[in-house]
Amino acid sequence: MRLTAVFTGAAAAAALLAAGATAHAADTPLRDLAAAKGKVIGTAVTGSKLTGTYGDIAGAQFNSLTPGNAMKWETVEPSRGTFNWAEADQIVAFAQAHNQQVRGHTLVWHSQNPGWLANGSWTPTELSGLLQNHITTEVTRYKGKLAAWDVVNEAFNEDGTYRSTLWYNGLGSDYIAQALTWAHAADPSAKLYINDYNVEGVNAKSTALYNLVKSLKARGVPIDGVGLQAHLILGQVPSTFQQNIQRFADLGVDVAVTELDIRMQLPSTDAKLTQQAADYKTVMDACVAVTRCVGVTVWGFTDSDSWIPDVFDGYGAATPYDENYAPKPAYRAIATSLGGTSTPPTGACTATYSVVSQWNSGFTGQVRIACSGASLSSWKVGWTYGAGQQISQAWNATCTQSGATVSCSNASYNGTVADGGSVTFGFNASWSGSNPVPTVTLG
Incomplete structure (x- = not known):
């Protein structure tokens, strides 16, 4: 110790x-274990919390950061033409200081848009212009500083049809190709992803995403990867998880697990924490097994910074650390999957x-x-x-x-x-x- x-x-x-004194934290940081495997281990973060113990863990354990909300449209452009980069800049600076990469999240989404945009009445030409300007402005600001962008987020319904959104209704399905093209023009070095949830296993929604990516590749649209969010429920990791990662990889794109958390019905128990650890290891093992799975990002590393209790009544304890920053069995499962020891470290x-x-x-x-x-x-x-x-x-x-x-x-x-x-x-x-x-x- x-x-x-x-x-x-x-x-x-x-x-x-x-x-x-009682030992708890890792001998070898997760980021070092991941790097040895050629993988990314990331976390979503809140910029204002990147101090004290929260900042220490975020900097020491992870080699990639995703802004939880700081790069979303309502945050960076709350009123038309007026930009607020404060928290996004803070996270990028923290990552640079800690030799971490940053995953941008997210440029085009149906949610968390500012009122002026969501409630406006736009012609297709106006809407296209707004979208192009937003993407170009944000991606250009961080050109050369971000490893990847979740360009388009949550484009599909559960049955594989396109989600009815401001973008789809106003511009048709080709808004996706346009967004990718504009993002690539603004920063040709950044990897560009389409990101969605409930696409972790082989199902109608993931197949629709697969077919879209295949079509975009055939058209020459710049698409580098697919993000599987992986907001999972205890004991319900899809049996086709690794198979699904592999089929996307076989299309010639990278795959990232972008928002992993595994929620349980509260209160947590030793049995639930043991199952959660097994589930985390299943996800990690699937990514480690597929060469083009670039890595895994947890959606907040501590239960004190998790969105789950606010959205899923009665559920929580979804992350690898508890609310007091103590590593849970899930933490050790991640370390084990990345080649580390399962012995409680120092x-x-x-x-x-x-x-x-x-x-x-x-x-x-x-x-x-x-x-x-x-x-x-x-x-x-x-x-x-x-x-x-x-x-x-x-x-x-x-x-x-x-x-x-x-x-x-x-x-x-x-x-x-x-x-x-x-x-x-x-x-x-x-x-x-x-x-x-x-x-x-x-x-």
Whole structure:
């Protein structure tokens, strides 16, 4: 198990294993396992959450990010001709900083369109112009920065007929070919996908998608891949999943699992989590087995950022991490499928020392203890002052000082630090001349 002390000064970090810690997170990050297999392991993310533990996991475990909502039409063009790129730019910048690719989502969809567009009265020429302008503007902005785009999303009904939408009703089925052509012109290097749900197995809807892709290829329309969303229900992974991936691959296009989650009726139980892990592994194994399956993206990696409870009443727990960022059996199943170990691996707790305020002869300091992929049943923090500082008072901890050596242990009520949780204690102390930040041990 890895535990780390973190400081808000120039002091070097040193940390010791804390009593009562429990291992949880992966030895080898999923992204490294996936890369070794030549695959992508991605997650949908919310830009505003890309800090703290959420940001740490998103950056460390995944080699691809999909903006959950930040690139959809209502977000980027809420009023005609006025664009808001703030969250999309934030996600792209985060991905660049963490050596991740980005999957754009989505350019043409019947849902989450701004009111001015959805409620407008457009001639076919006007509608075509609006669509071309939107695609060209958005794809050009991120030219060279995105690996792939879900260009057209959810074009079919369950019986394989075209969905009645603003685009189909106004422009006919060829809006799909037009959208792909415009996106390719704006960024020839990006891989272009058609994305849909309930097309994971061989059925009427997936066959309609298959026939469309075959037709587009024959016409020379730029189409690089098919996205299978894979919003699945516990125990219901289609038996023809791998067969379906293979038949699309045989058309000469890539396949990506783009929005994987596996929901269960709440509450979750050990038995349900075990079944969920088996289902995740089935999906992962199918992708690993087909060369042209480029990878899998989970639709949010933590239950705290999942859309399922808001849409499917009584269902949830659909992602690989629980609401407190603890990896579930599904996480280990993904790792195993990618060639990793199924042994519960290591985690980390951190102790962060900071000076909150300082005056002529005194200062207030605090230490924050936080855990990710680990937990504590008790804790003790120690450091040595190098400039004669003396603690006079402490709260939320019992602190003693002997010479320059300080030792602080948990109070009776805050010894437990859950995976994803934290506790903070504070103190007042005196200083004279200088107040350097000490090296702290958590042990």
